[in-house]
Amino acid sequence: MTSDLYLPDECWECIFKFLFKDGDDDDNRCSFKSLSLVSKQFLSISNCLKFSLTIYDPTPPFLCDLFPRFSNLNSLDLRCYYGDLDSLLFQISRFPLNLTSLNFSDQDIFPADGLRAFSKNITTLTSLTCYHLETLNSTHLFLIADCFPLLEELDLSYPVKINYRSNLLDGLEAISLSLFKLRKVDLSRHCYINDQSLFHFINNCKLLEEVIVIFCPRITIACIASAYRKRPIVTVSYSITSEPDDYAIAM
Structure with missing residues (x-):
């Protein structure tokens, strides 16, 4: 069941970019920090999205x-x-x-x-x-x-x-x-x-x-x-x- 719900990093990256594209830098930092605590996968993705x-x-x-x-x-x-x-x-x-x-x-x-x-x-x-x-x-x-x-x-x-x-x-x-x-x-x-x-x-x-x-x-x-x-x-x-x-x- 877990494998059926798995999304590759590329999909999550697109989702994160879409969710936070209109927020200011402070809001985005807080949001990415929260996401990074969810799982190691989210931590890795959020790290790649920090520019x-x-x-x-x-x-x-x-x-x-x-x-x-x-x-x-x-x-x-x-x-x-x-x-x-x-x-x-x-x-x-x-x-x-x-x-x-x-x-x-x-x-x-x-x-x-x-x-x-x-x-x-x-x-x-x-x-x-x-x-x-x-x-x-x-x-x-x-x-x-x-x-x-x-x-x-x-x-x-x-x-x-x-x-x-x-x-x-x-x-x-x-x-x-x-x-x-x-x-x-x-x-x-x-x-x-x-x-x-x-x-x-x-x-x-x-x-x-x-x-x-x-x-x-x-x-x-x-x-x-x-x-x-x-x-x-x-x-x-x-x-x-x-x-x-x-x-x-x-x-």
């Missing part, structure tokens, strides 16, 4: 167990990790992961050394999100251009402090030249950006679909209009409102 992992401070010692368990992971969220970010990225780079998305927003540092190690072994990244970093300079931009040429989405918005203002324009140009698959870029509150910077992306990124430049007062309305005429399929989101007072540029 994203948020890493907290206590997590690193358990990565050697978590990564093999969740074999289909493609997204890592490091926003809630407040330890040594470079060391964590070194550790992650040792695993054979096919990650497509990495988020280390709201961090006090830009983990340059860790990202270099990460990029040497994990070459599948297509989305990098690092908004509201404590500091950002031209070296960071050149590193992104060198290490992640396959990026399709890049979010560098709302840095708290921007250093080495004069070289940042060169860093953005390097990104526009290197990231040939770029479809979406968010540079909100990069108040040094000018019309030429925007046109570097419009001209160099042939697959570009969206540029977000909110609180970038050096970009003119004439430039926005010209961009629409040149690349009408590209959406340019902008604002002429002055930038918030709690951000600063360090010369």
Whole structure:
């Protein structure tokens, strides 16, 4: 009787995907956790359906167990990790992961050394999100251009402090030249950006679909209009409102 009621993993996987496709991440996590307690079969299936992992401070010692368990992971969220970010990225780079998305927003540092190690072994990244970093300079931009040429989405918005203002324009140009698959870029509150910077992306990124430049007062309305005429399929989101007072540029 039991064998007559048996469904293969593929069928259960389709059922689980159908049941949870419209839920938010928190609801899905709770639902998968409940299912994993039903049987070893459900545990195995739910593990395969976990595609994203948020890493907290206590997590690193358990990565050697978590990564093999969740074999289909493609997204890592490091926003809630407040330890040594470079060391964590070194550790992650040792695993054979096919990650497509990495988020280390709201961090006090830009983990340059860790990202270099990460990029040497994990070459599948297509989305990098690092908004509201404590500091950002031209070296960071050149590193992104060198290490992640396959990026399709890049979010560098709302840095708290921007250093080495004069070289940042060169860093953005390097990104526009290197990231040939770029479809979406968010540079909100990069108040040094000018019309030429925007046109570097419009001209160099042939697959570009969206540029977000909110609180970038050096970009003119004439430039926005010209961009629409040149690349009408590209959406340019902008604002002429002055930038918030709690951000600063360090010369």
